[in-house]
Amino acid sequence: MNSPSTVVAVTTSPLAKESPDVVRLTDVRRNFGKTAALDGVSLSVRKGEILGIIGRSGAGKSTLIRCLNGLERPDSGSVEIEGRDITGLSEQQLQPLRRKIGMIFQHFNLLSAKTVEENVALPLKIEGLPKAARLKRAAELLDLVGLSDKAKAYPSSLSGGQKQRVGIARALAGRPALLLSDEATSALDPETTHAILALLKDINRKLDLTILLITHEMEVVRTIADRVAVIDGGRIIEEGAVWSVFSDPQNDTTKSLLNTIRPRLPEHIAQRLSQTPVGEAVLSVDLAGPEANTPLFADLSAHLPNSFRLIHGGIDHIQEQPVARFFIGVTDPARLDPVLQFLKGRSARVEVLGYDARSL
Structure with missing residues (x-):
C-alpha cells in the first residue's frame, strides 16, 4: 500500500503551464489539538482552471477551504490569493480580499426574507454600491444563471436547483477572481446536479473564472474539472489531469474513492x-x-x-x-x-x- 505521504506526479493540463496562479498554498499546516487537519499542503490553481479536491469525510477538505477564504488561520505555511499572502492579514485587511472570493454552499444559505434579486445584490449592498447599480448587476447575473423571471420571488418558492443558481449568482456579484464550491451539489438530485455543473462550466468559459471544487463526489470532478487533487489525512496524496488520475490511480485511497465510477469486477x-x-x-x-x-x-x-x-x-x-x-x-x-x-x-x-x- 502506498504511504499516505506519497504524492504521485501526473501530467498536468496545458492550461496549468500558460496561466498565472490565482491560488498558491505552500506547506500549509493547521492543527486542532493533536489532530493535524492540514499536514503540509502545497497546491496551486491557475487562472481559468477548474480544480477538484476530493477526499473522504475528515480528510481536511473543509479546513482547506476555510484557510482559503481566511476563516481559518494556518499554524504555518502560506496561502496566496493572486500573489498576496493572506495568512498574516488582519480581519480588516481581509475584507476587501474576501470580495475576490465567491462561495457557493451545499445548503444555499439564502436569506428567506429577501427576494431573489435582493439575495444576489446583498454583497454589493454590504460593499456600499448604490441601489441602482446593485439591481443592475443582479439582473445581469440572474440572466446569466437563467433566472431572470424569478427576480421578485422569494427562496421558499424555488426548487433546490433554482436556489443553487441564486447562490451562484450571489457568489459572482463582486466579480471574484476565485469561486469556491463547497459540496455545492451534494443536496441535489442527479439531474439537477448535471444542470448545475453544466452552468458552472459555462460560467468558467464565459468569464475565464477560476473554480475550486471541494467534493466527495467523483462524478462532479469527472464532469467539469481540469485537474484533481486527492486529500487524505490532511495531505495531498495524488494530483494531476482528471483523465490521467481517473484512468490510472496510483494511491490506494484514490483507487477506493474511484470505485464508485470505474468499472468493477462483478x-x-x-x-x-x-x-x-x-x-x-x-x-x-x-x-x-x-x-x-x-x-x-x-x-x-x-x-x-x-x-x-x-x-x-x-x-x-x-x-x-x-x-x-x-x-x-x-x-x-x-x-x-x-x-x-x-x-x-x-x-x-x-x-x-x-x-x-x-x-x-
Whole structure:
C-alpha cells in the first residue's frame, strides 16, 4: 500500500503551464489539538482552471477551504490569493480580499426574507454600491444563471436547483477572481446536479473564472474539472489531469474513492477469486489515451487465438480522452504469460486479480 505521504506526479493540463496562479498554498499546516487537519499542503490553481479536491469525510477538505477564504488561520505555511499572502492579514485587511472570493454552499444559505434579486445584490449592498447599480448587476447575473423571471420571488418558492443558481449568482456579484464550491451539489438530485455543473462550466468559459471544487463526489470532478487533487489525512496524496488520475490511480485511497465510477469486477466473480493459481486467471486491463482506441482484443485474438474471454468492462471518455477498463479471463495456464506480455507490449496496465477455480 502506498504511504499516505506519497504524492504521485501526473501530467498536468496545458492550461496549468500558460496561466498565472490565482491560488498558491505552500506547506500549509493547521492543527486542532493533536489532530493535524492540514499536514503540509502545497497546491496551486491557475487562472481559468477548474480544480477538484476530493477526499473522504475528515480528510481536511473543509479546513482547506476555510484557510482559503481566511476563516481559518494556518499554524504555518502560506496561502496566496493572486500573489498576496493572506495568512498574516488582519480581519480588516481581509475584507476587501474576501470580495475576490465567491462561495457557493451545499445548503444555499439564502436569506428567506429577501427576494431573489435582493439575495444576489446583498454583497454589493454590504460593499456600499448604490441601489441602482446593485439591481443592475443582479439582473445581469440572474440572466446569466437563467433566472431572470424569478427576480421578485422569494427562496421558499424555488426548487433546490433554482436556489443553487441564486447562490451562484450571489457568489459572482463582486466579480471574484476565485469561486469556491463547497459540496455545492451534494443536496441535489442527479439531474439537477448535471444542470448545475453544466452552468458552472459555462460560467468558467464565459468569464475565464477560476473554480475550486471541494467534493466527495467523483462524478462532479469527472464532469467539469481540469485537474484533481486527492486529500487524505490532511495531505495531498495524488494530483494531476482528471483523465490521467481517473484512468490510472496510483494511491490506494484514490483507487477506493474511484470505485464508485470505474468499472468493477462483478461481485459474484470477485468473491470467488483466490490467490491459489488454480482455474481461470482473472485480469484487469487498463488503457488511456490513444492506446484505448486500438483494436486491442481483436489483435490479441489474432495473435493468440482462443486465449481469453471478455468478462466485463468498457470505454469512457474523460476530458475528451478515451479511458478503458476491462476484465478478462485466461483459462489455460500456458497462455497466461504470453497474454500478459502481449497486453503490456501494447501499453496496457495489467494486473492478475486472482483465480476462479469454479471455471474448471
